[in-house]
Amino acid sequence: MRRFILHSVLFLATFFVVDKMFYFFLHHAPTLEYDTRLEQILEGKMNKEVLILGSSRGANNILAGQIESKTRHSTYNLSYPGSDVRFHYFVLKSVLKYNKKPKMVVLTIDNPHEFVNEKTLNFRFDRLYPLAKYNYITQELIRQKEKNVLSWFFCLARLNRSNFSLSKVAIPLDGKIDAWGSMPFYNRKASFIGKQNPIHQYNSALENTEKITAFKALQQLCFKNKIQIVYVFPPSYGAFDKQFYKRFLKMVPAHDVMVYDTLNTIYQKEASFHDESHLQQKAAQVFTNEISTFIQNKNYLK
Amino acid sequence: MLFNTLMYALFVPVVFVVYWYVLGKSSKAQNIFLLLCSYYFYSCWDVRFLGLLLFSTALDYVSALQMQNSKSEHIRKIWFWTSIGINISFLGIFKYYNFFAVSMQSALQVLGLDIDLYVLEIILPVGISFYTFHGLSYVIDVYKKRLVPEQDPIAYALFVSYFPLLVAGPIERATHLLPQLKKNRTFSYQQAVNGLYQIVWGLFKKIVIADQCALYANAIFNNAPQESGSTLFMGALFFAFQIYGDFSGYSDIALGTSKLFGIELLQNFSFPYFSRDIAEFWRRWHISLSSWFKDYVYIPLGGSAGSRFLKIRNVCIIFLLSGFWHGANWTFIVWGLLHALYFVPLLLAQKNRKHIEIVAFSNTWPSGKEVCQMGTTFLMTTLAWIFFRANSLSAAIDYISGIFSISLFTIPSVRPTNVLVLILFCITVEWFGRRNAFALENFNLQGNRVVRWFFVSFILILIFVFSSPVEQQFIYFQF
Structure with a gap:
């Protein structure tokens, strides 16, 4: 039996060494990504005064560069298409861990999907997988049960199948990120037929408790670090859900909420939109201007 | 656990x-x-x-x-x-x-x-x-x-x-x-090493083959009305490998674990997809259940002795029970009866014990005739698996009629190359290990340790790469 134990241990030791060769893929994976924003956060290179958080509505509709030039405060857009409030909280937590704290966070609200389960809004694990070489990321993946504790010992357990590629990730047609982290649209989506979303009755019973908890944790984090939050409702070619808006106002100070100018005719024109929820670049400039004015009028950055 | x-x-x-x-x-x-x-x-x-x-x-x-x-x-x-x-x-x-x-x-x-x-x-x-x-x-x-x-x-x-x-x-x-x-x-080095091999190979079949095939089989079966005949056919193939990888993988882990404690369990699978007819398939698939029914139901009923009617009756009872054992659903019963339908002609022609030894026992490769026999048997079992997998009889019938349509001759919309390569790898390893109780039994045990460890490491790497963060249940746990 001693021989069996000895051979088993020797094999495990050999496999442990072989496994370490896969560090190459772990190390190489981040260099293949076109979206390096999360890695910049982990490297401590995200020292900005204003940060924009949100889903695609934040990424596409808010032009961080424009806010920066108007307010004269460094601004960066950390909105991720398809992400939900749990991911926004994770991004902010990571920023605070590795970077100087911002003065302000502009949080884009997905009306009416912010707190309910919506298949297009999730925790973007795919943004974390290429960064598995960072212990902080692996810890988060283990915490969220996307990986198990073997990830602490084996590179193979950290790697995702997508990390075995050696070619650069292609930039999607509408995924180009500008120097301030924003992703403005310059065209109309082929499938956008201009129909308005039907009005649903907002049902708070369907809210996801994890999302509510993450939202409150995000607020708490900002409060503790004395970071001003501005809650932004971006324009939508679909209907504005007033029920959700009312519900939302119960959770935040009303004076920190900024709703787009619903009377502005530009938001009523189909040509201003890429699709139902996303503006084209020119309309995004108008909307961003509204945000800048709101921030300036409230003197948040003084 | x-x-x-x-x-x-x-x-x-x-x-x-x-x-x-x-x-x-x-x-x-x-x-x-x-x-x-x-x-x-x-x-x-x-x-x-x-x-x-x-x-x-x-x-x-x-x-x-x-x-x-x-x-x-x-x-x-x-x-x-x-x-x-x-x-x-x-x-x-x-x-x-x-x-x-x-x-x-x-x-x-x-x-x-x-x-x-x-x-x-x-x-x-x-x-x-x-x-x-x-x-x-x-x-x-x-x-x-x-x-x-x-x-x-x-x-x-x-x-x-x-x-x-x-x-x-x-x-x-x-x-x-x-x-x-x-x-x-008493502890046996060889038995324990074989136990570990069997566990590793079982994990490979479960994690790399079954769980990967399940992704595609589930997607196709759940969306069957919208899929082309060729895609439905691919779905049935994926399920055939899913259930084999899942259950034989489970059995391998069970037998391998037991070997570590010096206890040999009954062999449950013996390369069933290399069978040349349905009778051979049932001697190689879920052997412990087939032999249980044979010993405690089929033989007491008279077995293959007696009149032609009695023979057919006994076979139908045994397959019906086998289907019903799997679950309380008409789909399992039809699955069992379909196998009875496959089996009866062999029994009546007295050809049900024609293929006892594993295919091409003394050769490296099978003959053309053997390839045809194995292919036909595999396709017959795959067709039957559709009833096993479908949620209802009508869904199974719709699925089969979907396969036998003109769109069978189109290019399937689902054809994951990596999964097909892995299946081919699994078949190859099983083919070369088919004379053993399991594919890796005594694998190069007296040979070069570097080769042995390299191969096992390769399998482990595949297991790591394809393992899912979510616990994947074994199909047979529901039975």
Whole structure:
């Protein structure tokens, strides 16, 4: 039996060494990504005064560069298409861990999907997988049960199948990120037929408790670090859900909420939109201007 | 505690070390320890059903002893039928009651009677079909005086509850397992190494083959009405490999684990997809269940002796029962009957025992004829699997009619190259290992250690790469 134990241990030791060769893929994976924003956060290179958080509505509709030039405060857009409030909280937590704290966070609200389960809004694990070489990321993946504790010992357990590629990730047609982290649209989506979303009755019973908890944790984090939050409702070619808006106002100070100018005719024109929820670049400039004015009028950055 | 989890990977080495190092000198102490570990293992699933397992074990143990001690044939019969009746009642209540209630209700509705029969809201205790069959075979063997009842309650309880086979088999026989539990076990290097090989190969089949095929099979079966004939055909193929990888993978892990403790379990799979006809397929697929039905149902019914009608009747009964054992659903029954339909012509032509030895035993490659035979058998079983996988009979029929449409000759919309390559790799390894009990048995054991370790490392790398963060259940746990 001693021989069996000895051979088993020797094999495990050999496999442990072989496994370490896969560090190459772990190390190489981040260099293949076109979206390096999360890695910049982990490297401590995200020292900005204003940060924009949100889903695609934040990424596409808010032009961080424009806010920066108007307010004269460094601004960066950390909105991720398809992400939900749990991911926004994770991004902010990571920023605070590795970077100087911002003065302000502009949080884009997905009306009416912010707190309910919506298949297009999730925790973007795919943004974390290429960064598995960072212990902080692996810890988060283990915490969220996307990986198990073997990830602490084996590179193979950290790697995702997508990390075995050696070619650069292609930039999607509408995924180009500008120097301030924003992703403005310059065209109309082929499938956008201009129909308005039907009005649903907002049902708070369907809210996801994890999302509510993450939202409150995000607020708490900002409060503790004395970071001003501005809650932004971006324009939508679909209907504005007033029920959700009312519900939302119960959770935040009303004076920190900024709703787009619903009377502005530009938001009523189909040509201003890429699709139902996303503006084209020119309309995004108008909307961003509204945000800048709101921030300036409230003197948040003084 | 699933076999494909980290928890199990920690559980087995701990049990192994205590079993051999601390308790190695006393088989009784080893048995007590294995029994406690088995109950712990079962409790990890659902502690509420441990009582049922204990009751079933105690009932069969006492019944067997009473049958042995009783001088009156009448009393023996009472004990025998009590044990059989209670065991089957448990199975009936937990597994089949709702099926019969719903079927009865539907039948009565056809006759114009609208009766609302009570439907139970209970979950199926894990492994009930398996440990009930262990107990049944034991009681039947004792009643038929083929077996002397076991006096040692620990050994008997371990026979029923031994953790590698507790939740999904193989269905053991007292005549095979009990003698091993009674004797002193000595550690064998070769047996333990083979055990590890078998576990690794089982994990490969489960994680790399079954779970990957499941992704595509589920997607295609769930979206069947929208898919082309060729895609539906691919879906059926993926399911054929999913169920093979899943169940034979499970069996390999169970047998491999048991080898680590010096206990050999019954072989459950013997490369069934290399079968040249359906009769051979059933000698190689879920062997422990097939042989159970053969010994305890088919032969008592008369087997293949008697008139042509009796032969056909017996075959139909055995396949019908086999289908019904898998689950209380008409789809399983039709799956069983379809296999009976495949089998009967072979039986009537007396060709059901034509292929006993593994294909191309003395050759490296099969002949053209053998390839055709294997291909035909595989396609027949794949067609039958559609009933096994579908949620209802109508869904299965729609699926099959979808395959046999003009779109069968189009390019399938789902054709994942990596999964197809992995399946091909699995088939290749199994082909070259087909003369053994499992594909990697004694793999290069006397040869170069570097080659051996390189190969096993490669398999482990694939397991790591394809493992899912979400626990993937084994299909046969639901039975």
